[in-house]
Amino acid sequence: MGFFAGSWLVLSSSLRIRTGPSRFLRSCRRSALAAFSPSFFLLIALLLSPGYAFSQTSSARPSPDPVINNPDLSAPGVEQKVDALLGRMNLEEKIGQLVQYSVGQPTGPGTGRTGDNDMIEKGEVGSLFNVTDAAKVNALQRIAIEKSRLHIPLIFGLDVIHGFRTTFPIPLGLSATWDPALVQQAARVAAREASASGVRWAFSPMVDIARDARWGRMAEGAGEDPFLGSAMARAFVRGYQGETLGAPDSLAACPKHFVGYGAAEGGRDYNSAEISQHTLRQIYLPPFHAALDAGAVTLMSSFNALDGVPASANPFTLTDILRNEWGFQGFVVSDWSSIGELIPHGIANDGATAAKKAFLAGVDMDMVSNLYHENLLNLVRSGQIPEPRIDEAVRRILRVKFALGLFDHPYTDESKQAAAMLQPDSIALARKTAEESFVLLRNSPVENHPLLPLPSKPGTVALIGPAADDPGNMLGCWQGMGRPQDVITLKTALTEKLGADHVRYARGSGYLHGSNADIAAAVEAATQSDLVILALGENAPEMTGEAASRAHLGLPGHQEKLLEEVVALGKPVVLILFSGRPLTLPWAFGHVPAVLAAWFPGVQAGPALTDILFGEANPSGRLTVSWPRSVGQEPLYYDALNTGRPADGVDLNHPPTDSKEKFLSRYIDEPNSPQFPFGFGLSYTEFRYGNVELSTNKLSAAQLASQLSPSAQESNPVLTVSADVTNTGTRAAEEVVQLYVRLQGTSVALPVRALKGFQRVSLSPGETRKVTFQLGPEAFAFWNINNQFTVEPAHVTIWIAPDSAHGQSATLDLTGPMN
Numbered sequence: 001m002g003f004f005a006g007s008w009l010v011l012s013s014s015l016r017i018r019t020g021p022s023r024f025l026r027s028c029r030r031s032a033l034a035a036f037s038p039s040f041f042l043l044i045a046l047l048l049s050p051g052y053a054f055s056q057t058s059s060a061r062p063s064p065d066p067v068i069n070n071p072d073l074s075a076p077g078v079e080q081k082v083d084a085l086l087g088r089m090n091l092e093e094k095i096g097q098l099v100q101y102s103v104g105q106p107t108g109p110g111t112g113r114t115g116d117n118d119m120i121e122k123g124e125v126g127s128l129f130n131v132t133d134a135a136k137v138n139a140l141q142r143i144a145i146e147k148s149r150l151h152i153p154l155i156f157g158l159d160v161i162h163g164f165r166t167t168f169p170i171p172l173g174l175s176a177t178w179d180p181a182l183v184q185q186a187a188r189v190a191a192r193e194a195s196a197s198g199v200r201w202a203f204s205p206m207v208d209i210a211r212d213a214r215w216g217r218m219a220e221g222a223g224e225d226p227f228l229g230s231a232m233a234r235a236f237v238r239g240y241q242g243e244t245l246g247a248p249d250s251l252a253a254c255p256k257h258f259v260g261y262g263a264a265e266g267g268r269d270y271n272s273a274e275i276s277q278h279t280l281r282q283i284y285l286p287p288f289h290a291a292l293d294a295g296a297v298t299l300m301s302s303f304n305a306l307d308g309v310p311a312s313a314n315p316f317t318l319t320d321i322l323r324n325e326w327g328f329q330g331f332v333v334s335d336w337s338s339i340g341e342l343i344p345h346g347i348a349n350d351g352a353t354a355a356k357k358a359f360l361a362g363v364d365m366d367m368v369s370n371l372y373h374e375n376l377l378n379l380v381r382s383g384q385i386p387e388p389r390i391d392e393a394v395r396r397i398l399r400v401k402f403a404l405g406l407f408d409h410p411y412t413d414e415s416k417q418a419a420a421m422l423q424p425d426s427i428a429l430a431r432k433t434a435e436e437s438f439v440l441l442r443n444s445p446v447e448n449h450p451l452l453p454l455p456s457k458p459g460t461v462a463l464i465g466p467a468a469d470d471p472g473n474m475l476g477c478w479q480g481m482g483r484p485q486d487v488i489t490l491k492t493a494l495t496e497k498l499g500a501d502h503v504r505y506a507r508g509s510g511y512l513h514g515s516n517a518d519i520a521a522a523v524e525a526a527t528q529s530d531l532v533i534l535a536l537g538e539n540a541p542e543m544t545g546e547a548a549s550r551a552h553l554g555l556p557g558h559q560e561k562l563l564e565e566v567v568a569l570g571k572p573v574v575l576i577l578f579s580g581r582p583l584t585l586p587w588a589f590g591h592v593p594a595v596l597a598a599w600f601p602g603v604q605a606g607p608a609l610t611d612i613l614f615g616e617a618n619p620s621g622r623l624t625v626s627w628p629r630s631v632g633q634e635p636l637y638y639d640a641l642n643t644g645r646p647a648d649g650v651d652l653n654h655p656p657t658d659s660k661e662k663f664l665s666r667y668i669d670e671p672n673s674p675q676f677p678f679g680f681g682l683s684y685t686e687f688r689y690g691n692v693e694l695s696t697n698k699l700s701a702a703q704l705a706s707q708l709s710p711s712a713q714e715s716n717p718v719l720t721v722s723a724d725v726t727n728t729g730t731r732a733a734e735e736v737v738q739l740y741v742r743l744q745g746t747s748v749a750l751p752v753r754a755l756k757g758f759q760r761v762s763l764s765p766g767e768t769r770k771v772t773f774q775l776g777p778e779a780f781a782f783w784n785i786n787n788q789f790t791v792e793p794a795h796v797t798i799w800i801a802p803d804s805a806h807g808q809s810a811t812l813d814l815t816g817p818m819n
């Protein structure tokens with residue numbers, strides 16, 4: 001029932017990218033005028049303006065000394081061009097730059113404002129989104145360039161989340177590769193394809209930390225950890241923005257949702273978050289900082305209230321932190337109608353107040369609420385918003401438009417669009433990212449051998465389940481321009497590999513609905529086969545992503561019944577889980593010999609899966625979220641505090657039998673530990689860890705504190721940590737070697753472990769490699785009791801480990817007077 005209630009929301013959000021007014025479908029001929037770039041019009045306008053010289057100098061201001069400063073935004077000349085243009089703009093035109101609409105859709109409750117052409121011509125809009133075709137983008141851009149008074153180009157945005165036409169694994173899957181270089185390449189492909197279609201702004205990456213699998217948007221991010229999340233944030237930004245933002249194939253990145261959205265209480269989407277300042281700075285802000293540090297030029301504010309203040313009107317996060325502490329020079333866009341939502345949040349009783357609060361807090365651009373359009377003029381005229389504040393917001397937006405080269409090259413070459421899509425190297429990359437994203441959770445012996453990899457001739461295989469031949473589902477929750485016909489499903493790939501005679505396919509069940517007859521047919525197919533592959537899980541468009549929170553995390557519909565009846569036959573069974581979150585499947589993890597988490601793998605789902613199933617590739621994905629045993633454990637994350645009553649050394653598999661077992665931080669009916677820990681994933685080989693060495697066992701805390709740099713990219717190593725990692729098996733493999741740190745004796749309690757490094761290492765059978773990490777001072781730094789990011793004296797344990805629950809450790813001391 002619940003799924004139906006929510007599904008229209010999801011459908012309507014995925015429709016957003018597909019709806020465009022048919023009038024734009026008409027191809028427009030380029031007029032002679034359009035051959036001139038907007039800079040031309042700008043130049044003429046400026047030369048004709050008597051106030052030109054004045055406006056150029058009078059509005060120049062001392063530039064701040066930013067911590068985060070994208071060189072493209074501060075390139076010589078950009079600020080002068082912005083000032084010159086601002087000097088020419090009237091108030092209405094300035095406000096127009098702060099307004100964004102989704103093409104062809106009514107904007108804002110009750111306004112029904114859809115006349116895109118008219119608005120563009122009047123200069124009432126600065127950005128449009130959900131136009132995905134170069135000809136349509138050009139047609140709209142032509143109105144801005146040729147017909148609006150100041151010829152300011154529009155910036156076209158889109159939710160380019162995990163690919164554009166070449167769809168890669170969902171971001172949670174991409175993060176499970178622990179391979180930022182690969183993720184950067186995937187984002188580059190997305191940028192090439194999207195920009196060829198006229199899109200120059202990706203509403204991505206989603207860098208919200210997600211620690212509760214009930215929250216459907218966990219699928220869209222990099223999981224629970226700020227260190228890994230920061231690495232992935234940087235990779236996405238670098239991939240989208242490329243070498244320089246001005247290149248025609250670069251996209252402006254937009255890390256989102258600022259901030260705390262992933263901490264929605266109860267995992268219920270859009271719900272409020274309560275986050276202490278310590279946790280905000282320690283856990284939720286770092287991926288945003290990393291994304292901006294890597295050069296992201298825009299940012300999206302979020303829907304949720306944070307400590308009672310809606311994030312789209314939160315001066316503390318949007319101004320104090322973002323502008324004053326971080327020196328961000330790009331612009332902030334609200335999330336979809338989140339300015340209008342300040343009214344139901346309860347901090348505004350009318351649109352004017354909502355617009356004023358959001359604007360003064362630091363939201364520069366209004367996504368679809370229509371409230372800036374309706375109210376900013378009066379708010380300025382009545383003295384409630386000073387015009388220089390409007391100028392500042394416009395300046396931030398124009399900076400980005402100049403840096404993207406939109407003034408000089410506003411149009412997209414329509415002739416190159418088709419050829420940019422699905423290029424062979426892009427498809428090969430989609431296959432590799434998918435292979436690296438799969439996490440092998442279980443691989444138990446069947447007749448004395450781990451079930452996987454399968455022999456090349458496994459006999460007849462029964463392929464069962466709703467996800468076995470469902471191309472649309474492989475595209476995940478944000479499908480971009482991905483098309484089902486681009487997808488190779490598991491059924492297609494398996495049939496190609498083994499021959500149709502050796503594959504017996506039975507759907508067995510839908511995701512949510514099924515019948516006993518379908519299950520019986522699947523059981524029959526399994527009975528007649530030598531081996532069973534079950535492809536089960538969630539229906540991505542309905543059950544994952546936005547507005548898809550779940551209170552139950554098992555297999556939906558009849559799938560658990562299907563699973564148990566098939567497994568009861570006693571055949572070897574491989575279960576492949578397709579999902580946007582970990583699923584609580586205690587029975588499966590106790591009874592199914594092989595289980596692979598495949599997330600939603602994208603266009604190359606089938607070939608990537610068969611590569612892994614038959615051992616042509618060795619599983620190397622690792623979990624980026626702790627996998628719960630039961631929903632009651634959520635929120636669940638490895639870098640938790642120890643508490644004053646840790647349950648160390650007690651068997652939590654049974655209820656407490658005495659007071660020593662009872663008065664501990666524990667459940668009486670479930671272990672504390674996850675089903676599978678963060679960082680976990682099996683391989684077809686095994687690894688041994690040993691011999692952890694540190695370059696010193698004493699460091700001065702004060703000295704480390706003095707070496708901290710605001711940009712982690714600039715920090716110098718202060719400690720070398722190494723360990724021997726051996727491939728003890730018979731297959732070549734890649735291992736994700738992880739480094740964790742614990743600090744004890746500090747002014748605030750810190751987690752039992754925190755990730756501070758990772759590397760993907762290739763190892764031949766029998767090979768031992770000394771894996772070395774160089775740690776900078778920030779590996780030991782944290783937000784202390786005085787709200788300072790610093791290093792304090794502490795006892796430190798460092799693990800080099802295959803996951804967050806195991807590994808070999810060594811210790812050192814950070815010296816100095818203890819707090």
Ligand code: BGC
Pocket residue numbers: 013016159203256335336546
């Ligand atoms: C989502 C954003 C998205 C925006 C535009 C919102 O509902 O929260 O992540 O970028 O819509 O489509």
